[in-house]
Amino acid sequence: MNSVSIPITTQGLQVACSACNLRELCMPVGLSDDELERVDTLIGARRKVARGMPLYLSGEPFQSLYAIRTGFFKTEVISEDGREQVTGFQMAGELMGLDGIGTGNHNCDARALEDSEVCVIPFNRLSELSREIDTLQHHFHKVMSREIVRDQAVMMLLGTMRAEERLAAFLVNLSQRFASRGYSATEFNLRMTREEIGSYLGLKLETVSRGLSRLQDEGLLSVSNKNIRIHKLDDLKKAMSPRC
Amino acid sequence: MNSVSIPITTQGLQVACSACNLRELCMPVGLSDDELERVDTLIGARRKVARGMPLYLSGEPFQSLYAIRTGFFKTEVISEDGREQVTGFQMAGELMGLDGIGTGNHNCDARALEDSEVCVIPFNRLSELSREIDTLQHHFHKVMSREIVRDQAVMMLLGTMRAEERLAAFLVNLSQRFASRGYSATEFNLRMTREEIGSYLGLKLETVSRGLSRLQDEGLLSVSNKNIRIHKLDDLKKAMSPRC
DNA sequence: GCTGTTCATTGATTGCGATCAATGCGCAAC
DNA sequence: GTTGCGCATTGATCGCAATCAATGAACAGC
Numbered sequence: 033m034n035s036v037s038i039p040i041t042t043q044g045l046q047v048a049c050s051a052c053n054l055r056e057l058c059m060p061v062g063l064s065d066d067e068l069e070r071v072d073t074l075i076g077a078r079r080k081v082a083r084g085m086p087l088y089l090s091g092e093p094f095q096s097l098y099a100i101r102t103g104f105f106k107t108e109v110i111s112e113d114g115r116e117q118v119t120g121f122q123m124a125g126e127l128m129g130l131d132g133i134g135t136g137n138h139n140c141d142a143r144a145l146e147d148s149e150v151c152v153i154p155f156n157r158l159s160e161l162s163r164e165i166d167t168l169q170h171h172f173h174k175v176m177s178r179e180i181v182r183d184q185a186v187m188m189l190l191g192t193m194r195a196e197e198r199l200a201a202f203l204v205n206l207s208q209r210f211a212s213r214g215y216s217a218t219e220f221n222l223r224m225t226r227e228e229i230g231s232y233l234g235l236k237l238e239t240v241s242r243g244l245s246r247l248q249d250e251g252l253l254s255v256s257n258k259n260i261r262i263h264k265l266d267d268l269k270k271a272m273s274p275r276c
Numbered sequence: 277m278n279s280v281s282i283p284i285t286t287q288g289l290q291v292a293c294s295a296c297n298l299r300e301l302c303m304p305v306g307l308s309d310d311e312l313e314r315v316d317t318l319i320g321a322r323r324k325v326a327r328g329m330p331l332y333l334s335g336e337p338f339q340s341l342y343a344i345r346t347g348f349f350k351t352e353v354i355s356e357d358g359r360e361q362v363t364g365f366q367m368a369g370e371l372m373g374l375d376g377i378g379t380g381n382h383n384c385d386a387r388a389l390e391d392s393e394v395c396v397i398p399f400n401r402l403s404e405l406s407r408e409i410d411t412l413q414h415h416f417h418k419v420m421s422r423e424i425v426r427d428q429a430v431m432m433l434l435g436t437m438r439a440e441e442r443l444a445a446f447l448v449n450l451s452q453r454f455a456s457r458g459y460s461a462t463e464f465n466l467r468m469t470r471e472e473i474g475s476y477l478g479l480k481l482e483t484v485s486r487g488l489s490r491l492q493d494e495g496l497l498s499v500s501n502k503n504i505r506i507h508k509l510d511d512l513k514k515a516m517s518p519r520c
Numbered sequence: 521g522c523t524g525t526t527c528a529t530t531g532a533t534t535g536c537g538a539t540c541a542a543t544g545c546g547c548a549a550c
Numbered sequence: 551g552t553t554g555c556g557c558a559t560t561g562a563t564c565g566c567a568a569t570c571a572a573t574g575a576a577c578a579g580c
Binding site for chain 3 (some may be wrong): 551552553554555556557558559560561562563564565566567568570572573574575576577578579580
């Protein structure tokens with residue numbers, strides 16, 4: 033039935049995009065069979081990244097984008113004066129490396145928070161192909177635009193929200209992203225430390241810890257180390273707003 | 277000598293991109309004459325926006341990008357619970373509206389801070405043309421990527437910097453952008469109110485006011501209402517780092 | 521000219537989150 | 551099992567920026 037050839041890489045068996053279970057997340061819909069086959073040629077190789085290891089580092093020459101197949105990443109910016117800021121947490125189906133296009137070098141570090149695997153997408157090939165396939169071009173533009181909107185939402189969070197509101201917003205966001213991948217919206221394991229959460233949310237790790245305890249005391253959720261169990265998702269959403 | 281036809285719009289005389297003095301800022305370099313001519317056809321029309329008026333509002337259908345020809349804009353996000361956050365200030369040569377591509381609707385409000393004029397770039401046309409002209413495609417991708425990097429820098433600012441450091445970073449950034457447009461790096465007029473600066477930097481307007489007074493007391497600059505005169509640009513850059 | 525409004529500055533006080541500090545838990549190495 | 555280390559929690563205190571409040575300056579409209 034499926035006549036698409038499955039390329040083999042040194043990493044092992046290659047799963048073509050057309051057969052990937054993350055297809056709805058990273059690929060545009062509405063491609064013809066012919067187009068799908070060409071998009072399959074986009075993926076240069078797979079790459080495994082062990083927990084704690086970098087996918088790329090700031091300053092490295094930018095060549096490729098990366099689509100996460102399995103695992104969990106963080107991206108962080110380190111300023112000249114040594115300050116670190118986690119700028120995002122990425123999970124399966126999400127695209128990394130967009131920040132490198134502008135300068136030709138990566139502008140942040142990307143590190144695996146657990147053993148992970150990514151699809152390497154040579155940017156040259158993507159550019160070529162998106163010139164030929166309208167749908168792919170538009171999809172790519174959408175992905176970049178959504179990244180900008182996401183960043184603006186984080187700016188709003190950092191600029192206007194109080195510690196507990198930030199925490200609630202963070203958890204609700206994670207919940208939704210797990211849910212859209214078919215996992216439970218109400219129970220999941222955090223892959224990052226309190227310190228990394230704090231960096232992302234502009235808080236100290238102690239404040240994150242206290243905030244989680246507080247949400248637990250209010251009965252909205254249970255925390256056990258990295259395990260989160262949300263009891264009242266609606267109330268948690270309300271806790272994102274002031275004067276809850 | 278110049279055989280490019282100059283289209284006329286209802287707004288008055290059209291200046292073609294190829295003849296625009298902002299060309300280095302918004303257009304890719306290295307286009308052939310033929311390509312330049314086609315890029316000239318990108319601009320649908322000009323549009324004047326009076327001070328205080330919106331260029332677009334959140335929720336409106338996204339059709340076009342806008343390149344600022346003259347003037348000054350702010351973009352702001354308004355959350356469901358009514359919180360406002362200024363996400364950026366834009367000046368001549370910069371592109372607005374990228375946030376609308378992802379959803380097909382604008383995701384923030386864009387308002388003129390002074391009487392301004394923009395070039396309207398229908399997104400459909402840009403997509404088509406960037407499929408034909410590699411250089412244009414790559415330039416557009418770079419612009420989007422730089423926007424992402426810029427947003428990450430703001431996240432760093434909001435997440436890790438203290439009030440006075442934020443203010444210094446803000447002023448240094450403005451200074452550089454004025455300088456790259458041929459204006460003075462050390463004297464300029466702010467187009468935005470203290471409240472708008474505060475919203476952008478995650479501070480209250482009083483804190484902005486105090487911070488400026490403090491920088492003035494330290495002899496780094498002079499403030500007179502909206503007029504800023506920087507005396508020690510190097511020291512101001514140092515004030516962006518902790519323990520100055 | 522005066523009046524009203526918006527914006528900016530400055531002072532006094534409060535409160536949230538950072539900092540400092542100590543304890544406890546979980547997990548890997550041996 | 552024991553040791554050691556990283557991570558999380560909780561308490562006490564401090565400091566910066568938010569808040570409250572009042573005054574002053576700039577500017578548009580009448």
